[in-house]
Amino acid sequence: MKVIAGVDVGSQTTKAVISDETGKIIGRAQVATKIDLGGAAEKAVAEACRNAGIERSALAYVAATGYGRFQVEFRDLQITEMTCHAYGAHSVFPKTRSVLDIGAQNSRAMGVEANGRVRKFRMNDKCAAGAGRFMERVAKALEVELDQIGALSLKATDPTPISSICAVLAESEVINQVTEGKKVEDIICGAHYSITDRIIALLRQVGGEEEITLTGGVTKNMGMVKTLEDRLAKKVNVGPDAEFMGAIGAALLGLRRLQRVSAAAA
Amino acid sequence: MKTQPDMKFEERIAWCKEQLEDPTLPTLREFKGRNGTRAPIVGNFPVWAPQEIAHAAGALPVTIAGGGSSVEIDHADSRVQSFVCSISRSTLELGLRGYLDPIDAMVFTSICDVARNLGGVFKRNFPKIQTFYLHCPQNVASPAAVDYFATELRRFRRAMEDFIGDGITDAAIARSVGVFNEHRSALADLYTLRREHPEKISATESYLLLRASQLMPREEHTAILRSTFAELEARPTRRRDKIRVLIEGSFCEQPPWELIESMEDAGCYIVDDDFLLGPRWYDTPVKLGEDPIRSMAEAYVRYSVTSSIRHYGDRPRADHFAHKLKANQVDGVIFCAAKFCEPALYDYVLLKDIADQAGIPHLSFEFEEKMGVFETLRTQVETFVESILLFAD
Numbered sequence: 001m002k003v004i005a006g007v008d009v010g011s012q013t014t015k016a017v018i019s020d021e022t023g024k025i026i027g028r029a030q031v032a033t034k035i036d037l038g039g040a041a042e043k044a045v046a047e048a049c050r051n052a053g054i055e056r057s058a059l060a061y062v063a064a065t066g067y068g069r070f071q072v073e074f075r076d077l078q079i080t081e082m083t084c085h086a087y088g089a090h091s092v093f094p095k096t097r098s099v100l101d102i103g104a105q106n107s108r109a110m111g112v113e114a115n116g117r118v119r120k121f122r123m124n125d126k127c128a129a130g131a132g133r134f135m136e137r138v139a140k141a142l143e144v145e146l147d148q149i150g151a152l153s154l155k156a157t158d159p160t161p162i163s164s165i166c167a168v169l170a171e172s173e174v175i176n177q178v179t180e181g182k183k184v185e186d187i188i189c190g191a192h193y194s195i196t197d198r199i200i201a202l203l204r205q206v207g208g209e210e211e212i213t214l215t216g217g218v219t220k221n222m223g224m225v226k227t228l229e230d231r232l233a234k235k236v237n238v239g240p241d242a243e244f245m246g247a248i249g250a251a252l253l254g255l256r257r258l259q260r261v262s263a264a265a266a
Numbered sequence: 267m268k269t270q271p272d273m274k275f276e277e278r279i280a281w282c283k284e285q286l287e288d289p290t291l292p293t294l295r296e297f298k299g300r301n302g303t304r305a306p307i308v309g310n311f312p313v314w315a316p317q318e319i320a321h322a323a324g325a326l327p328v329t330i331a332g333g334g335s336s337v338e339i340d341h342a343d344s345r346v347q348s349f350v351c352s353i354s355r356s357t358l359e360l361g362l363r364g365y366l367d368p369i370d371a372m373v374f375t376s377i378c379d380v381a382r383n384l385g386g387v388f389k390r391n392f393p394k395i396q397t398f399y400l401h402c403p404q405n406v407a408s409p410a411a412v413d414y415f416a417t418e419l420r421r422f423r424r425a426m427e428d429f430i431g432d433g434i435t436d437a438a439i440a441r442s443v444g445v446f447n448e449h450r451s452a453l454a455d456l457y458t459l460r461r462e463h464p465e466k467i468s469a470t471e472s473y474l475l476l477r478a479s480q481l482m483p484r485e486e487h488t489a490i491l492r493s494t495f496a497e498l499e500a501r502p503t504r505r506r507d508k509i510r511v512l513i514e515g516s517f518c519e520q521p522p523w524e525l526i527e528s529m530e531d532a533g534c535y536i537v538d539d540d541f542l543l544g545p546r547w548y549d550t551p552v553k554l555g556e557d558p559i560r561s562m563a564e565a566y567v568r569y570s571v572t573s574s575i576r577h578y579g580d581r582p583r584a585d586h587f588a589h590k591l592k593a594n595q596v597d598g599v600i601f602c603a604a605k606f607c608e609p610a611l612y613d614y615v616l617l618k619d620i621a622d623q624a625g626i627p628h629l630s631f632e633f634e635e636k637m638g639v640f641e642t643l644r645t646q647v648e649t650f651v652e653s654i655l656l657f658a659d
Binding site: 076115260 | 531
């Protein structure tokens with residue numbers, strides 16, 4: 001049986017999944033990226049192989065994505081994040097026509113064709129604004145653990161949006177709101193609305209057709225998902241593997257490529 | 267200090283990069299400083315020049331292919347309009363900054379209006395540099411083309427003789443033709459290696475080697491290439507799943523090497539290209555007859571490689587391009603032309619149709635010498651690669 005690895009080297013975490021030749025995900029792993037991007041990829045793939053119960057040497061093909069994809073020396077192919085997230089989202093939610101990927105450093109909106117191919121995409125163009133790193137800065141300024149901000153945001157009663165699009169300046173704005181006596185949950189929820197508005201602007205630029213699927217690390221933040229659904233006034237798809245969607249897309253595209261090469265050789 | 271022949275492959279590539287990024291032309295200054303060297307340096311503006319004749323005159327023939335990204339265009343903008351190619355402005359800038367001081371003469375040929383006029387600008391601005399202008403035949407299908415060009419080459423030979431103050435013998439020209447045949451043969455082997463084993467040497471590395479050839483004695487460069495092949499054979503490599511790509515349109519002004527690297531990073535094995543075409547002007551050796559000047563004229567008219575600046579008789583540009591697509595088994599074509607390069611941009615119209623007819627996808631963009639951000643371009647190329655590898659019908 002041929003097995004394929006997809007590895008997504010993100011700025012914060014590196015995700016790897018193993019697919020069998022039917023496209024079923026049989027293993028996964030996630031490690032912190034840190035400074036050695038290639039090392040993180042190797043570690044994630046090795047752990048995903050163990051999780052799948054296969055030998056590392058059994059991999060027939062490795063597809064890499066994420067901003068560190070060029071550092072994955074053992075890759076057969078690198079694929080852009082847009083293509084991988086779109087294809088991953090399409091594989092889990094086949095009626096997906098728009099994908100929002102909100103990662104630590106970047107946010108992207110993709111319009112997707114019926115076969116999972118990217119039709120159009122837009123990325124945030126101003127530093128880390130509109131991305132997970134923005135929320136990290138806010139959480140840090142408020143001395144709140146990152147994994148608590150989602151739950152806190154859901155308790156907000158009077159959210160106050162942050163006007164600055166710069167993550168660094170946003171931190172100052174958060175401190176100002178604290179000095180004005182604003183509640184922590186309202187500030188966090190306001191920050192979510194700020195990000196959401198920018199991401200929705202990206203989504204509109206690619207058409208914003210339904211169904212909309214959310215991918216990337218920020219999907220773990222339920223406060224963020226709720227503000228997004230509030231602003232869009234509709235439900236969005238969020239799968240349990242949303243954080244792994246780039247790696248899943250890479251693995252399935254790797255499988256697709258392997259099948260094409262095998263068919264051409266036969 | 268290590269000399270070129272002593273260097274390992276990676277060191278040599280790093281050395282080539284250093285030379286390319288230093289607009290003061292250190293190899294030419296070093297050549298001039300060699301003990302006992304009184305040989306003049308005869309430069310030429312791309313694409314092609316009869317370097318064999320300059321070589322036979324005892325000169326070091328070199329190609330001055332612009333200033334790249336490391337020279338600020340300052341003085342040249344006061345003499346040349348901004349809507350011409352970067353290479354014409356940066357080559358002039360090199361002269362105005364004094365970086366061309368080691369050059370004794372410059373040759374320009376009739377490749378385009380800009381090159382033609384640049385020859386005149388050089389003549390006016392640099393009285394210490396002897397300027398030659400060569401009228402290459404535009405209609406090589408004419409029965410008179412060989413006679414015409416032999417006459418023109420003889421005129422150039424006489425001008426070179428006046429310049430060096432000595433005669434140039436037929437035997438010396440024949441010997442020089444042999445030297446350049448050897449060099450072209452070694453370059454052809456380099457390209458064959460890349461076509462057959464693109465994982466052994468990248469297009470960026472091959473390009474850096476090619477550029478270095480034009481700033482050093484050709485005999486030395488041939489020896490370097492030959493020793494490089496043995497090293498590359500033993501190079502540990504891993505073949506990736508990439509598309510095979512042909513680059514077309516960069517025959518005169520040269521793209522930044524980072525641009526070539528970006529295309530390769532994006533998933534391309536560049537298996538053939540027209541980078542710096544002059545040193546690879548013939549794909550067969552120049553056949554020597556009794557009169558070497560006539561042999562050179564025949565070679566130019568009968569078997570120059572096809573390109574946007576050499577017009578055709580029995581080797582139509584479109585047919586040759588179609589042949590190149592097939593022979594290189596390419597999956598895609600990238601038309602990579604310099605901004606404002608009329609010959610390349612006109613040819614794009616013809617060649618994209620040939621690619622379409624062959625069912626080969628293509629991508630087109632324009633570059634400038636001083637472009638510094640390659641991220642957008644890399645994303646474009648990656649998207650192109652993905653469309654072929656993953657979604658092509």
